[in-house]
Amino acid sequence: MALFITLDNVHTLYNIDVSKKMDGIAVLHQHHHPAKEYHKHTRLFDGLLLGFLMKGSMKAQIHFLEYEINAGDIAVLQPQLMIDTKSLSDDAEIISIALSSDFITSFPILREFIMNDQIRWRPVIRLKEEEFVLQNELLSLIQKFYHKKESPGKAEMLRHLVISLMCMISEAYSDLQDHKSLIKNRTHEIIDDFYLLISKYATQQRTVKFYAERLHLTPQYLSTFLKQKTGKSVLQWIDHTVILHAKTLLKSSSLSVKQISNELHFEETSLFCRYFKRITGVSPGTFRNEQ
Structure with a gap:
């Protein structure tokens, strides 16, 4: 199934508890079930989409080009880029974080992210091995806060956790670009x-x-x-x-x-x-x- 995903319809399309709905952020934790035909799912999100492959492997076409994504890799999709899942291993486990356009415009680091041509043409990245533990701890905290009972400070705390994770990803791209710059041809x-x-x-x-x-x-x-x-x-x-x-x-x-x-x-x-x-x-x- 091909889907245009927005934060308004993501809960309906993925059967997420509407009570978890938050302004600007959605978090999904998905496990592949062999009976489901994920290879037919093409998605296009109107904000910034981060996909963390926790286990297994997948092949996907992102912005016209095909990539092999393995456990530990992060798929970074800027707004309006299509991702077409070609295949998923039986043990695939993915955590996705979707950030709306309004959320993005509130933070300079995210505005730079969605304007960066090099990221568009290098949408799959992984953090250094020594940072995997920090990444996974942040992902765990983000999920816990996302599902946490409503409180006055919940949204603000979740936003800070997400920005911390984004800063780590941004640093990883900076390191890559220092060593191997991709010229837009x-x-x-x-x-x-x-x-x-x-x-x-x-x-x-x-x-x-x-x-x-x-x-x-x-x-x-x-x-x-x-x-x-x-x-x-x-x-x-x-x-x-x-x-x-x-x-x-x-x-x-x-x-x-x-x-x-x-x-x-x-x-x-x-x-x-x-x-x-x-x-x-x-x-x-x-x-x-x-x-």
Whole structure:
């Protein structure tokens, strides 16, 4: 299931106790169950998302490129970056911390984080071995405070714990950049610019020509380039993004299929239903009713 995640809908989508809802922060602790098809889950969050792989391993596509993530690794996803889980080991255990845009803007270190191109192109990192214990202790405290009974100082204490963890991650990136700086090249620029375009226009513009013209490239060059660099053509990425919108609306809104079809700029509901089934293998109604 592909999901647009916000702090408003994360509790519904992941069956989290609504009483745990807090302004600006959500914490999830997930264990992989082989019966669940996590490899079908594509997620896009509107804030900063941190994923800590505590056990096991996984393969994921983050911002168009594929990564192998192992126990001890941290996945750092800046706002509006897609993560597509390709596979998870049976023993995978993940702690995720989601921070809203409002939370981010309150702290300079987080504002710098979401503007850093090098982090976007190096989203998987791990702390030094001697800092693992501190990392895990902080994660344990963050979870305990998140589930702690409401109190006047709960939110403030949790925010300080999260910022402490973010400072450790920021230091790890600083060390990497000191030794091996990643220069944003033309490949990165094209992918970044294309990503921004499909994020904004995919539900309205579904032709290769539109994106190629905006990027000042020929349609054939853009399709070939993306296929070689990301494994998907322009049309495949457009379909991927449109279905991402559609699945999220089906799962997290009460809009009818017809209303969703209109929202996604399909001329007729029947065209949307055929399009959805061609790509996903099921009808919009069937998808909506699946657990």
